[in-house]
Amino acid sequence: MTMATEIESKRHANDQGTLRVGPFELSSRLIVGSGRYENATMMKQCLELSGAQCITVAVRRERLHDADGENLLDFIDSEKYILLPNTAGCYCAADAVRVARMGREILRALGNPGADWVKLECLGDSKTLLPDPVATLEATQKLVDDGFHVLCYTSDDPVTARRLKAAGAAAVMPAGSPIGSGQGILNPNNLRIILEYLKDEDPGYPVIVDAGVGTASDVAQAMELGVDGVLLNTAIAHARDPFMMAQAMKHATKAGRQAYLAGRIPKRLYATASSPQEGVITTHPYPRGK
Amino acid sequence: MVVHVNGEAVELSEAVTLTQLLEQLGITTGHVAVELNLEIIPFEKHSECILAEGDKLEVVTLVGGG
Numbered sequence: 001m002t003m004a005t006e007i008e009s010k011r012h013a014n015d016q017g018t019l020r021v022g023p024f025e026l027s028s029r030l031i032v033g034s035g036r037y038e039n040a041t042m043m044k045q046c047l048e049l050s051g052a053q054c055i056t057v058a059v060r061r062e063r064l065h066d067a068d069g070e071n072l073l074d075f076i077d078s079e080k081y082i083l084l085p086n087t088a089g090c091y092c093a094a095d096a097v098r099v100a101r102m103g104r105e106i107l108r109a110l111g112n113p114g115a116d117w118v119k120l121e122c123l124g125d126s127k128t129l130l131p132d133p134v135a136t137l138e139a140t141q142k143l144v145d146d147g148f149h150v151l152c153y154t155s156d157d158p159v160t161a162r163r164l165k166a167a168g169a170a171a172v173m174p175a176g177s178p179i180g181s182g183q184g185i186l187n188p189n190n191l192r193i194i195l196e197y198l199k200d201e202d203p204g205y206p207v208i209v210d211a212g213v214g215t216a217s218d219v220a221q222a223m224e225l226g227v228d229g230v231l232l233n234t235a236i237a238h239a240r241d242p243f244m245m246a247q248a249m250k251h252a253t254k255a256g257r258q259a260y261l262a263g264r265i266p267k268r269l270y271a272t273a274s275s276p277q278e279g280v281i282t283t284h285p286y287p288r289g290k
Numbered sequence: 291m292v293v294h295v296n297g298e299a300v301e302l303s304e305a306v307t308l309t310q311l312l313e314q315l316g317i318t319t320g321h322v323a324v325e326l327n328l329e330i331i332p333f334e335k336h337s338e339c340i341l342a343e344g345d346k347l348e349v350v351t352l353v354g355g356g
Contacts, residue, residue: 033354033355033356034354034355034356035353035354035355035356036354036356037354040354043354056355056356057352057353057354057355058352058353058354058355058356059323059350059351059352059353060350060351060352060353061296061348061349061350061351062296062317062321062322062349062350062351064295064296064298064315064317064349071318071321071351071352072351072352072353072354073321073351073352083352085352086355086356088355088356098325098328101330102323102325102330102348102350103323103352104323105323105324105330105332105333106321106322106323106350106351106352108332108333109319109320109321109322109323109333110320110321179356180356211356231356232356233355233356234356
């Protein structure tokens, strides 16, 4: 490595770039959810510790006759974070479109820049929370027509991923494993194929692993594969120490990205000595090569 | 007059605007979206929107989610 390229490399190691999705540019490649925390104060601190700039939120009926009830927005600074509303709990395209529009209206009233994007979830099964690919595709087309930047939660099927991109999705977000399962990345080869298909001649197209992450090494593994970001929720919210896990996830995202940019060594069957063979003073017990 | 808010019947003594209904229900208007008979009423139009007998409203807000 020449001096110039070495300096360049060091610069890149510190500057891992931003996560770009449609018109949005996020300072962190980690997107975190705001659900399943023991309490709102803990959530607020964990969001802060994760270093994320984008927070996912869900749209639900307002509780009536509960004027003193806490609202999520009392704990999330709308000036600081870009909110990403989801369509969680929708099982058909029509419901997903309806919920997405309601989310857009709330964020518009708040003046939050996240009004025009949505994390599309169109589920096909309540036990696995796997997406319904047909309904997801249909909803993507409708939402794109309606001016949304659609981030599609999908399975790790490369063919579906390609169809969603073709339908105009701003980002495709394959699950590592089922939502909240903590099983990590079950099929890294499918993610490799998705990355190859979606980034061919379009290297900036964002692919984000959404769901299934259990711990920091899962995040690092996803990032090392070359995905642009990771979206997670339960892995922090239900960790024994959510505060510490939020920081671990932040570091893992950066470490994984840096390792991806740095380029891992190939795996080999046999060892290659790190110390030189020349000049060793010891004797070798076996003939050379054995 | 009865309107339905989030699946619940709400009795109103007189015709009110959407803004007045939300006030009556103690709902912070800046944090919600309102759908009237499946059509979103933009927050700027709440004060002009007069409710009628049998109207079905959905009032939603943001909650924690992944």
